[in-house]
Amino acid sequence: MNHSKLKEYRMLNRHAKKGQILFVGSSLMEGFPIYEMQLSSNLALDRVIYNRGIGGTTTVDLLQSMDTCIFDLEPSKLFINIGSNxxxxxxxxxxxxxxxxxxxxHILSQIKARLPLCEVFVMAYYPVNAEADFGLDRSDKELMFATRTNANILEANEAIEQLAKHHGFSFINVNEGLTDEKGNLKPEFTVEGIHLWPNAYTVILNNLKRYL
Known part of the structure; x- marks a missing residue:
């Protein structure tokens, strides 16, 4: 767990407004340049979007940091993308x-119990691209995509969709436009097959707008 980032967020939370919109998750959420996008786009929101994503975070890590990353902000809307790690x-x-x-x-149960009025959106995992050449060392690439496959991601998406419904939360798939004809993440959208460039987040935000 990134303790320095948690410390930074604890400090920032003192200045944050309650009842706003919150993004939470791992590096794929931390890398979402929502600060710039909410200022430059025509979202016309009446609420601020805060991002409390932390690179490298797993579901276990988030369970240990929910006060800082979620509950201290008391959001009215929560978008969560956790578990890709x-x-x-x-x-x-x-x-x-x-x-x-x-x-x-466990994560969703705590959110439901402590934020009963919050609208919760469980986001689908993004696809990956293990085929394109991003200049990675072969052994590193094999390790990176050993279990992080589009097949496993699709299976996990089906499972968390059912989990979201069980809790009465919304499951949203905002991946339209990110994939090629084979279902791989388009090479122009990704740094190394997993993490996303800002142009990918532009597509995601466009798909996400109606939920904001």
Missing amino acids: DIGASVKEGYSKETLLKNYN
Whole structure:
């Protein structure tokens, strides 16, 4: 867990307004340039969007940092994208869909209990691209995509959709326009097959607008 980022967020939370919109998750959420986009786009929102994503975060990490990343802000709308690092766990640690769902269920249960009036949007995991050449070392690439595959991502998306419905939350898939004909993340949208460039987030925000 990135303790320095948590410390930064704790400081920032003292200045944040309550009842706003919150993005939370791992690096794929931390990298969402929503500060710039909400100022430059025509969203015309009556609320501020805060981003409390932290790179490298797993569902276990978020369970340990929910006060700082979620509850201290008392959001009225919450967009959550957590678990991609669970899916992409190293070969040594292994990936267990059951463990992912168990942890995610704990996360959503706490949100439901402590923020009963908050609108919660469980976001689908983004696709990856393990085929294009991004200049990665072959062994590093094999390790990176050992379990983080589009097949596992699709399976996990189906599972968390059902989990969201179980809690009465909305599941949203904002991936339209991100993939090629094979279902891979388009090369022009990604740094190394996983993390996204700002042009990808422009597509995602356009798909996300109606929920904001």
